Amino acid sequence: SFFRNCSLLQPPKMGAFHLLRLLCLGIAVVSASSVSKFITYTDMHLDPFYGQPGGFKCNTSSPPLGKYGCDSPYALVKASASAGAAVLPNPAFLFYFGDAVRHAASELPKQPPNDLYSTMNNVIGTLAEAFPQLSRKHTGSTSKITWVLGNNDLLGDYYMEVSTNSTFLKSVAQALSDELTPEEQATVAWGGYYSRDLSSTLTVLALNTIQYSSKHKPDTTALDDPFGQFQWLEEALAKAKKNSRMVYIVGHIPPAVDTYNYPPLWTDKYIVSYIALVSKYNDIVAGQLFGHVHSEEFRAFPSSTGVKTAIITAGSVTPLFQNSPAFRVVNFEPQAGTLLDYTTYYTLLPKSASGSLSWSPLYSARAYLNLSDLSSASFRTLAENMAKSSTVYDAYIKIRQVGYQGTYSSCDALCRWKFSCCMTTLREVDFQKCVAAFPTAEAVAPAAIQAPVLSVAHAQSPCPEGSVFCAMVAPWVGGLPRSRAVLAAAAVAGLLALVTGVILLVVRRRREGKHVEAHSSSAVKLPSDGKFQVTIVVKQVE
Numbered sequence: 001s002f003f004r005n006c007s008l009l010q011p012p013k014m015g016a017f018h019l020l021r022l023l024c025l026g027i028a029v030v031s032a033s034s035v036s037k038f039i040t041y042t043d044m045h046l047d048p049f050y051g052q053p054g055g056f057k058c059n060t061s062s063p064p065l066g067k068y069g070c071d072s073p074y075a076l077v078k079a080s081a082s083a084g085a086a087v088l089p090n091p092a093f094l095f096y097f098g099d100a101v102r103h104a105a106s107e108l109p110k111q112p113p114n115d116l117y118s119t120m121n122n123v124i125g126t127l128a129e130a131f132p133q134l135s136r137k138h139t140g141s142t143s144k145i146t147w148v149l150g151n152n153d154l155l156g157d158y159y160m161e162v163s164t165n166s167t168f169l170k171s172v173a174q175a176l177s178d179e180l181t182p183e184e185q186a187t188v189a190w191g192g193y194y195s196r197d198l199s200s201t202l203t204v205l206a207l208n209t210i211q212y213s214s215k216h217k218p219d220t221t222a223l224d225d226p227f228g229q230f231q232w233l234e235e236a237l238a239k240a241k242k243n244s245r246m247v248y249i250v251g252h253i254p255p256a257v258d259t260y261n262y263p264p265l266w267t268d269k270y271i272v273s274y275i276a277l278v279s280k281y282n283d284i285v286a287g288q289l290f291g292h293v294h295s296e297e298f299r300a301f302p303s304s305t306g307v308k309t310a311i312i313t314a315g316s317v318t319p320l321f322q323n324s325p326a327f328r329v330v331n332f333e334p335q336a337g338t339l340l341d342y343t344t345y346y347t348l349l350p351k352s353a354s355g356s357l358s359w360s361p362l363y364s365a366r367a368y369l370n371l372s373d374l375s376s377a378s379f380r381t382l383a384e385n386m387a388k389s390s391t392v393y394d395a396y397i398k399i400r401q402v403g404y405q406g407t408y409s410s411c412d413a414l415c416r417w418k419f420s421c422c423m424t425t426l427r428e429v430d431f432q433k434c435v436a437a438f439p440t441a442e443a444v445a446p447a448a449i450q451a452p453v454l455s456v457a458h459a460q461s462p463c464p465e466g467s468v469f470c471a472m473v474a475p476w477v478g479g480l481p482r483s484r485a486v487l488a489a490a491a492v493a494g495l496l497a498l499v500t501g502v503i504l505l506v507v508r509r510r511r512e513g514k515h516v517e518a519h520s521s522s523a524v525k526l527p528s529d530g531k532f533q534v535t536i537v538v539k540q541v542e
């Protein structure tokens with residue numbers, strides 16, 4: 001309301017009002033340009049035969065909106081797209097991190113309308129219908145809907161011939177041509193990857209990660225650079241750096257160790273090549289975003305690499321592994337592309353055929369996880385704290401599998417240590433060295449660690465959607481822990497309100513021909529060391 005009232009201020013003859021009006025409008029303009037948002041989806045796994053013979057897992061009559069333990073019916077795919085558009089009607093762009101098609105895709109018909117290519121096109125087309133302003137099909141402009149191939153978007157799970165004359169990749173490029181320029185179609189048909197400019201300062205590099213997988217078939221590990229993608233990636237990064245552009249790298253399978261039994265997700269030498277490139281061009285990589293694991297995870301880079309951005313994965317739409325369907329809204333700085341925060345939205349699935357879906361925020365990363373920012377260093381600290389504190393670990397696990405309907409297993413000190421090692425290493429050899437360094441129980445116990453908020457109901461960002469003031473304050477307090485950032489934001493709000501009130505009061509009294517000695521008291525103080533001290537009483541709504 002403070003900023004809305006800026007437009008109501010009429011400029012009388014006094015300079016104070018001119019100053020206040022300019023201050024209001026100037027701050028509003030700066031704040032509006034400091035934060036933009038994009039939306040992400042991953043692993044929808046559309047099953048065109050859900051709830052009928054031929055369905056994966058759910059091959060008999062099933063709830064129309066989806067069932068835990070099964071891949072997604074079309075109704076769930078469409079509902080998740082519509083929910084995202086309701087939450088964020090005008091995102092800057094959209095990322096889809098792969099696996100549009102159900103598991104056991106090789107058992108689908110070989111001809112439309114329910115074959116592999118039609119199913120992929122159905123998922124991307126549904127997102128385009130929900131966000132037509134981002135779609136090349138609907139606008140004729142370069143698409144702002146960026147997708148990547150997943151290991152189930154193939155004729156066989158993890159199966160992809162490494163050939164630059166691939167009939168499969170040519171078919172993919174043709175099937176998804178609505179959202180590809182001719183140049184993008186050419187590189188997809190060649191190697192399954194492409195690049196596109198998202199804005200005047202941001203570029204996205206969409207990777208094909210299938211051939212790097214430790215499960216890839218046929219075995220092509222003798223090749224140092226399958227599809228020539230690493231050479232292409234370096235050339236694209238070098239071009240971006242020369243043109244002063246920032247880059248997002250997106251893909252399906254992350255270059256990491258899996259949290260499920262800890263196998264490597266990529267063949268090691270490909271991880272080494274990837275780390276080398278990201279480290280070399282660290283100054284222009286604004287984000288590394290992946291899917292595949294169906295859960296809210298991250299990987300911090302070893303500090304020796306110098307890489308500042310973490311690998312971040314997102315929860316899936318498919319509820320196959322007892323997780324609830326989810327999508328994510330990401331706050332970012334539009335010029336440099338810096339990831340500022342993200343909020344995951346989810347819905348529980350109804351148990352009856354007559355039930356409905358209700359989407360709501362599950363958590364916001366910085367508020368819930370007590371992150372000062374989304375850097376690799378901040379996530380590393382979080383992972384280390386998980387090893388030391390069962391409270392921190394348990395709080396993270398509560399949101400990792402998004403509305404999980406299964407049973408959580410207990411995790412002792414060694415278990416937490418292994419998990420922390422997985423979050424802070426990318427190569428299997430480094431993971432094993434980390435696990436071998438497990439200390440004594442006494443060394444694991446922390447002195448004092450601020451644990452995440454356990455109540456998910458109070459875990460969202462304190463800033464409402466579209467809040468101009470929060471957008472304004474975010475760059476100022478972004479380096480603080482979220483709890484202190486909220487206090488700092490409140491302090492700035494209090495100071496602005498105090499100054500505004502005093503100015504208005506002085507002008508009013510002067511108009512009445514009276515002199516007033518303005519004085520006030522406030523719980524907000526700004527001591528000489530420049531740190532805010534705020535007294536706030538909060539009444540929680542149970």
